[in-house]
Amino acid sequence: MSENGAFRRFFRPNAVSAASAENPLQSLLAAAESPQPQETATEPGAPVGATDQLKREMVEQRVALHRFLLDRVNLSFLDTMDGEELVEEIRPLVREYVRDRNLPMSSRELDALILDTTNEMLGLGPLEPLLKDDTIADILVNSYDQVFIERAGQLEETDIQFKDEDHLMRIITKIVSAVGRRVDESSPLVDARLHDGSRVNAAVRPVAIDGPMVSIRKFSKRPYTLERLVSGNSMANGMRLLLTAAVKGRKSIIVSGGTGSGKTTMLNALSSQISGRERLITIEDAAELQLQQKHVCRLETKPPTLDGRNEVRQRELLKNALRMRPDRIIIGEVRSEEAFDMLQAMNTGHEGSMCTIHANTPRDALSRLEQMIGMAGMPMSQISIRQQVASAIDLIVQVERLHDGSRKLVSISEVTGMENEVIQMQEIMAFRKLGVDEGGKVRGQFIATGIRPRFLEQVAEFGLQLPDEIFDPSRRLS
Structure with missing residues (x-):
């Protein structure tokens, strides 16, 4: 897997085209971002589209960066840090990670990457942007690669994905362990809550046939009267x-x-x-x-x-x-x-x-x-x-x-x-x-x-x- 390709959204347009001759995956990216003629519906068994494949690769690389940082950050102080402190702590490490892998990124793109990584370390990873969006009432994770939300009473599919089932399970475990509960094969159903009072229900294998599922009912930050x-x-x-x-x-x-x-x-x-x-x-x-x-x-x-x-x-x-x-x-x-x-x-x-x-x-x-x-x-x-x-x-x-x-x-x-x-x-x-x-x-x-x-x-x-x-x-x- 190409690490450069996995960070597609952080590339400047000229950087993608310049490297395309040397990197087949980036050539695929350039093609994916170019206007394409309308195609018929994908037949069953057809290859996964480039966009979906790269989206998964980006998630994988974000998790890889998370693990890289965990090896370098003093974990004994991690729980005492707030988001801003962690950002300042990991910023030089992320710069080192990006530089060693020749990832051409602007300062704004680097800040976005640092925010994603902070969410993974202190928050609930891919779910953090949804939790911070006050227009969202429900977050419904049907599987590691399919997340829906309810906004204004209507269901919408998002482009949020987890790396795999293990990644989703780590987030679920993080939620339930915070309130003294557990979820595993012997206890596959659990009710929990987030620190803001939002209600969480999780179901995992074997009762969840297609893998772990999570339902989060968000509560308004403004008390209801x-x-x-x-x-x-x-x-x-x-x-x-x-x-x-x-x-x-x-x-x-x-x-x-x-x-x-x-x-x-x-x-x-x-x-x-x-x-x-x-x-x-x-x-x-x-x-x-x-x-x-x-x-x-x-x-x-x-x-x-x-x-x-x-x-x-x-x-x-x-x-x-x-x-x-x-x-x-x-x-x-x-x-x-x-x-x-x-x-x-x-x-x-x-x-x-x-x-x-x-x-x-x-x-x-x-x-x-x-x-x-x-x-x-x-x-x-x-x-x-x-x-x-x-x-x-x-x-x-x-x-x-x-x-x-x-x-x-x-x-x-x-x-x-x-x-x-x-x-x-x-x-x-x-x-x-x-x-x-x-x-x-x-x-x-x-x-x-x-x-x-x-x-x-x-x-x-x-x-x-x-x-x-x-x-x-x-x-x-x-």
């Missing part, structure tokens, strides 16, 4: 007023929605309305909530060790949280038997607690909650379980990711009690779809159903009054 969701047209201002009163009035809330619908974002925004005088305990599989209060205690589950022992599940954390004098308990996502303990907490003096749950409708959310309570193995009849749910839950906030990629609060429903053996609910506000415009965007409007929630009298005790017009069905919610 209900006001910001209103300005982003994810909800109406009338909904904001209602939810603000519910949170401040210590109503227990479940945020329901499908995968990628914005449940955690909504939970973060709701929590922004909690008083800073309250003690909050958060419980999560991988800590990702961004609560803005000072008095927050965060608990995180722990996976089992290699011998299958010492696992700490959400249920144990919830039981322990009750001994920590919480004012409210916030669970990132209820998945299993911890639902029973959560309802017990809500029914015994911890009103105003919140959680998220995977469900497509408010009614489905209640059904899933019943099923998860049954997993606790408690000797309870179905009607007893439903009575527990009806007495503990006040509001169900349903969020949805629409087919155009936008995320909306589509329903706010109040749980009003039991009638016979059925939990009763009433929808207070909703988003009604009206169609699709020429650009493929979903058209719709936020409405009030005309029903006033029963808890209004209770929140009035906190001095919270809501304007009558937000419940008027003849008016469009602003």
